[in-house]
Amino acid sequence: MNRLMQLLKHTLRAAGFTGLFMAATANAEISSGPAPDFALKSHSGENLRLSEFRGEVVMINFWASWCGPCRQEMPLLDELYSQYQPLGFTILGVNVEQDSTKARKLLKDIPVSFPILFDNKSEVSKLYDVIAMPSTVLVDRDGNVRYLHQGYKPGYEDSYQQQVRALIRE
Amino acid sequence: MEAAVAAISGHAASFTPALSIAAWLRVTTVLLAVASPLRAGVLPEDRADAMYHSYDGGGVTIDGPSYLIRKGDNKNFSVSANYYVDSISSASIDVVTQGSPYNEQRTQWSGSVDYLHADTSMSASYSYSDETDYTADSYGLSISQSMFGDLTTVTLGYSRGDDDISSSVDPDFEDTADHQNFHISLSQVLTKKLLLSLNYDAITDEGYLQNPYRNLRVLNDPNDPSAGYNFNTPERYPNTRTSNAVSANFLYHLPFRAAVKAGYRYYTDDWDIDAHTAEVGYIHPLWGKWMFEVNYRYYTQTNADFYGDLFARPDQQNFMARDKELSEFEDHTVGFALSYEVLENGWGYFNRATLNLKYSHIWFDYDNFTDVRGNPAVGQEPRYDFDADVIQLFGSVWY
Amino acid sequence: MKPRASLILSLVLLLSACSNIEPWVKPYERAYLADPIMSFGRDPVSDNYLSHVYQVREGARGAEGGHGGGCGCN
Numbered sequence: 001m002n003r004l005m006q007l008l009k010h011t012l013r014a015a016g017f018t019g020l021f022m023a024a025t026a027n028a029e030i031s032s033g034p035a036p037d038f039a040l041k042s043h044s045g046e047n048l049r050l051s052e053f054r055g056e057v058v059m060i061n062f063w064a065s066w067c068g069p070c071r072q073e074m075p076l077l078d079e080l081y082s083q084y085q086p087l088g089f090t091i092l093g094v095n096v097e098q099d100s101t102k103a104r105k106l107l108k109d110i111p112v113s114f115p116i117l118f119d120n121k122s123e124v125s126k127l128y129d130v131i132a133m134p135s136t137v138l139v140d141r142d143g144n145v146r147y148l149h150q151g152y153k154p155g156y157e158d159s160y161q162q163q164v165r166a167l168i169r170e
Numbered sequence: 171m172e173a174a175v176a177a178i179s180g181h182a183a184s185f186t187p188a189l190s191i192a193a194w195l196r197v198t199t200v201l202l203a204v205a206s207p208l209r210a211g212v213l214p215e216d217r218a219d220a221m222y223h224s225y226d227g228g229g230v231t232i233d234g235p236s237y238l239i240r241k242g243d244n245k246n247f248s249v250s251a252n253y254y255v256d257s258i259s260s261a262s263i264d265v266v267t268q269g270s271p272y273n274e275q276r277t278q279w280s281g282s283v284d285y286l287h288a289d290t291s292m293s294a295s296y297s298y299s300d301e302t303d304y305t306a307d308s309y310g311l312s313i314s315q316s317m318f319g320d321l322t323t324v325t326l327g328y329s330r331g332d333d334d335i336s337s338s339v340d341p342d343f344e345d346t347a348d349h350q351n352f353h354i355s356l357s358q359v360l361t362k363k364l365l366l367s368l369n370y371d372a373i374t375d376e377g378y379l380q381n382p383y384r385n386l387r388v389l390n391d392p393n394d395p396s397a398g399y400n401f402n403t404p405e406r407y408p409n410t411r412t413s414n415a416v417s418a419n420f421l422y423h424l425p426f427r428a429a430v431k432a433g434y435r436y437y438t439d440d441w442d443i444d445a446h447t448a449e450v451g452y453i454h455p456l457w458g459k460w461m462f463e464v465n466y467r468y469y470t471q472t473n474a475d476f477y478g479d480l481f482a483r484p485d486q487q488n489f490m491a492r493d494k495e496l497s498e499f500e501d502h503t504v505g506f507a508l509s510y511e512v513l514e515n516g517w518g519y520f521n522r523a524t525l526n527l528k529y530s531h532i533w534f535d536y537d538n539f540t541d542v543r544g545n546p547a548v549g550q551e552p553r554y555d556f557d558a559d560v561i562q563l564f565g566s567v568w569y
Numbered sequence: 570m571k572p573r574a575s576l577i578l579s580l581v582l583l584l585s586a587c588s589n590i591e592p593w594v595k596p597y598e599r600a601y602l603a604d605p606i607m608s609f610g611r612d613p614v615s616d617n618y619l620s621h622v623y624q625v626r627e628g629a630r631g632a633e634g635g636h637g638g639g640c641g642c643n
Contacts, residue, residue: 064597066603068640068642096597097600099600119597125595126595130596131596133596133643151642151643153245155245211643212639212643219614252614319592319595319596319641321593323637353631357636362599362601365602365609365637367609367634367635367637369631369632369633369636371631415630416632417633417635419635421638423602423604423607431609431635435629439628441628443629445627445628471629495625495626495627496628501626501627526615564612
């Protein structure tokens with residue numbers, strides 16, 4: 001019994017320190033540094049590349065038709081887009097579903113004016129290490145990630161607005 | 171019928187104790203009913219449900235409404251309230267063999283408050299149940315935490331119930347029972363298509379745990395079974411009971427739009443009852459707006475160590491019971507459910523609404539509880555069995 | 570006392586590291602799990618009622634049904 005307890009103690013200690021190491025080196029969703037470039041097919045049919053928008057403030061919003069908070073957020077993002085687009089701001093709505101049918105149907109019911117891109121192979125979701133739905137990334141005019149929002153709760157749109165205005169003024 | 175019973179039991183025909191199903195209704199049912207389905211990370215959905223429920227089997231019919239309303243502020247808080255009524259008409263086998271048919275009503279009010287902060291949810295709930303000879307208060311608290319990107323949710327809960335028991339036959343009788351329930355559960359996403367839910371409940375009861383109206387069946391002459399039996403001796407239950415139950419439930423999404431569920435529960439307590447429960451179900455959405463479900467449930471239990479269908483002497487054991495719920499038996503349920511999506515795209519304030527009909531048929535088969543209607547001779551009593559129809563008709567709206 | 574403290578510390582570190590384990594089902598892969606049919610407690614009023622029907626007539630109580638499911642959003 002005593003030997004078992006000793007073994008357990010040593011295992012836990014080892015696990016604990018491994019844990020500490022893991023904690024220090026674990027990956028996290030991209031919240032700073034240069035925004036990885038990508039190209040995806042858009043809702044209107046043409047291919048859009050992130051780097052084409054260098055010079056503008058870009059909001060990349062990862063969403064899915066089955067995600068309630070994403071659907072809640074869409075009309076608010078559309079408002080944000082119409083308000084700030086003339087000042088050099090764009091939103092890229094990246095749909096993460098492998099099958100775009102439900103997404104296209106949703107867009108008929110909740111139409112938005114900003115470009116929607118289809119990430120059918122989840123390449124961009126992996127590139128940005130998306131670990132929450134929805135995920136909203138704000139990229140400045142130089143192509144660097146400046147803000148990250150994970151999830152959506154009523155009230156987030158106020159911080160979006162503040163941050164977009166700050167990035168536009170830069 | 172009553173005359174026959176009176177003749178055997180030696181009671182005067184005018185005194186026929188009413189057997190209340192009330193005392194059979196364990197308060198722990200209320201505690202579990204009150205707990206809201208906690209999912210850390212998101213508040214429960216705002217919704218309202220109105221249900222008509224009906225149970226008809228073994229000479230007992232119970233029906234009534236159940237209303238639920240839940241509303242949150244979409245940020246941190248959600249509150250819910252439930253109103254539930256059982257209108258009971260009972261001519262069950264115990265009532266018929268030991269008393270007279272009766273009508274009773276049980277009303278239950280419950281409410282809960284949920285608080286959400288990041289990945290942690292906390293819930294506090296209260297319930298009050300009332301009928302002529304039984305009132306019960308229960309309180310519950312639980313906390314839920316999600317981890318690993320919401321793949322895992324751990325929930326811990328504690329609830330407590332206090333019951334006040336009286337007797338419509340004996341105005342001087344009054345007693346109490348209290349219950350405590352420790353709950354822990356783990357909800358785990360195993361793969362893109364497979365969910366697992368593990369649950370554990372430790373429940374302790376203390377106090378008056380029996381039915382004030384039910385009596386034992388005892389031989390008139392311990393040495394001569396042909397002398398018949400009587401129902402003169404009241405039951406004597408222990409005044410504590412501790413139980414443990416553990417279950418595992420799986421939900422699997424098939425390659426087409428349908429799901430299969432399977433679950434198993436093991437139960438054991440210090441009254442020596444061991445029970446196994448197994449369930450399987452198949453859920454299939456049809457034609458866009460309909461959802462169809464079929465399920466099967468199997469339950470089997472061993473009897474309590476102080477249970478007996480027939481005792482030789484009134485003082486044979488310290489503790490004695492003849493409650494069929496404590497006997498060795500099994501039951502099978504086959505259930506069907508049909509659901510119709512009334513509002514697919516919302517209508518004004520409402521996002522979604524469904525109309526639902528659920529039907530279950532339950533067969534109960536007792537191994538050592540016998541049917542003594544008609545006063546059969548000792549050794550000639552047939553084993554008791556009966557079946558029941560359970561219907562639920564309800565509408566739900568989400569807003 | 571000292572060895573006990575290091576044991577507790579190790580346990581705490583292990584648990585805190587747990588929060589950094591990468592989810593093996595990514596949020597963008599949760600389409601099936603977000604389907605309403607993949608939820609244990611779809612109709613709480615109905616589930617509670619049926620649990621009650623059984624509890625009143627069977628000796629066993631506790632560990633009924635399941636919890637969880639859903640899209641994992643937010």
